[in-house]
Amino acid sequence: MSGTTTGAERVATIAVLVENEAGVLARVIGLFSGRGYNIDSLTVAPVDEEGRLSRITVVTRGTEMVIEQIKAQLDRLVPVHKVSDLTMEGPHLSRELALIKVIGRGDNRMEALRLADAFRARVVDATPESAVFEMTGAGEKIDAFIALMRPLGLAEVCRTGALAIARGVRSL
């Protein structure tokens, strides 16, 4: 009897295996915008040898009924082969890649490099007054690192959004 607007919201990390064809990403994104669903992040790339299949990882949030709808609606798209709710289907790993540019000299620069070392961020570019850090990890870890860089001259951030895969022998 409960409507779609009642009940607690949860975050869902959904993996979608799709035909790698023109317009497939527009279909997925159009589905989310047309039906008023949220997208926290979305990543996509071909994943098989022939480049025939792409894997989309989408992080979304909603009530249980809305998340069920999202999965059913995704599954109904013609180029979609498989939909998996990693959040519900058991333990999974989630990783993100970020490139973070910090501009500064002197103590700030030293502090940024020291923190990067502590967070296992790699320095992938450096000039006397700037550094670009590459970092992979859970989203929260990247959030924490970015927060620390903010007072030290944080200039630019780019992030991939989450990639996720099930632990153990389960596979999509």
Add this chain to the structure above:
Amino acid sequence: MSAVTHPAPLADVQPLTGSQVVVAALKDQGVEVIFGYPGGAVLPLYDALFQQTDIRHILVRHEQAAVHAAEGYARSTGRVGVVLVTSGPGATNTVTGLTDALMDSVPIVCLTGQVPTHMIGNDAFQEADTVGITRPCTKHNYLVKDPADLARVLHEAFHVARSGRPGPVVVDLPKNILMGKAPYLAKAAFAPRSYNPAREPDPRRVEEAVELIARAERPIFYVGGGVINAGTEACVRLTELVRATGHPITLTLMGLGAYPASDPQFIGMLGMHGTYEANMAMYDCDVMVCIGARFDDRVTGRLDGFSPRSRKIHVDIDPSSINKNIKVDVPIVGDAERTLTAMLAAWQRQSNRIDRARTAGWWRQIDEWRKKDSLRFRQNGNGIKPQYAIQRLHALTRERDVYVTTDVGQHQMWAAQHFPFDKPLRWLTSGGLGTMGYGFPAALGVQIAHPEATVLCISGDASWVMNMQEMSTAMQYRLPVKTFILNNSYMGMVRQWQDFFHGNRHAESYMDSLPDFVKLAEAFGAVGLRATKPDEVDGVIEAALATRKPVIADIVVDRAENVYPMIPGGAAHNEIKLSPEEDDGPVKGEEGGMVLV
């Protein structure tokens, strides 16, 4: 692609053009009729159609009407309707029809022309981003950029349109693809890549559902157009199951005809303008068996007041229709015919019988509700009541093989209430999208599919003029569709809502300067008739039925008549309002319901 790289049997060795491949694929799919309108980008395809005789082309006068005509053809036959239009405006004009077909689950394949691939994106003449525009209003769409894909895409388009929950599919065809060489792939050699909806229901769920149905004290079957889409066999199974249980059944607007309306177990249509007994039974039931319906807001009313004490079973081919608006207890994903067959088998296996004692109180209650006679109206005075005209239309055509289409508004609801159907595929109306202008072109599609049948278009003065250019099509193909315009010189349903919810202020709902419909018919070469008094109605109907020409019958009806019963927006089923003479005064909207349409 040559025979060397793609040896037989996959590819045909004959050197075909893209247009010839399209025609071959259509024939392979059993297409007999196309509804369309030519233009620059599709001239090669029209040339190929011109040079064959298996597929008939029906020239409409506006591309929107092509889609509605194809819908009429599809919904009255159970087959896929096919549309062919040109690029740009041809394609954009189909958008309303495609959305209509999407909402009402009508299988359509719409072929659109496109500028040549090397010009796509250049803002060429008559270029539009057709796949972009139609992506949200189709079940799926394709832009064919490689001749090697052409035949496969066409077969897949038909497969997608007709399987699962049916719907419209667009195939966008650039002119150079139509003109270049392309290999053919026979339908028999085609295998779908990824879209294969499950059809068999989970047997444990079926068993569970049947146990619930057998134990119910206040059961109701709530059945929609999905059963009609599953085929006439599914409707036969439904009738068997409902009769085996002895339980009451209500049908949605789209489901009318799935179960015989003359059967005593049928308690009428449900929803905003459904019968009192159907809506009250939905509210008070303890077990609800929903088959092929989708808990649309016109059916449910206020969600938190929807059937609060029932266990709900939902059978649907489309998993995304289950638990969308209403949480159900027994979800069953499957084809309606197979699921109903399985349910019947389970009913017999469990040795269930009609348990009259168990449901006697429930039937007594339903009979009490029925006594309200909620569709009652009084044909008094000199004005024609629209309900009376529809009842006469039914009475005078009941011996015929009759199909009825409608437009959208008051006349549509009166037709649903007062024109009963005992067979499926006979009732065609725009339910989900509510498209004014649907009825007349849809009737033309029906008449093409059933040349000998009596095809009635029950319309309103406002709706009918939205696609009246199709009178030319009716004349060209000698389609004797009988249009009955219930003419109240208003957009009647808009006027009714303004009376109920907007202080009787008739903002733009008055149809000033209507044409003289009789002269209009004559201008097209058709027959025009008019009734202004109740005793003229039968004569006009008989005269309309007697001619082999298209007819416009202008039935001048009582302007003030409203559609009752009515569940106001944002109300629950048990808050249904009967007509003011029978009940507790005029319908008034709740503030929360006012925002609803």
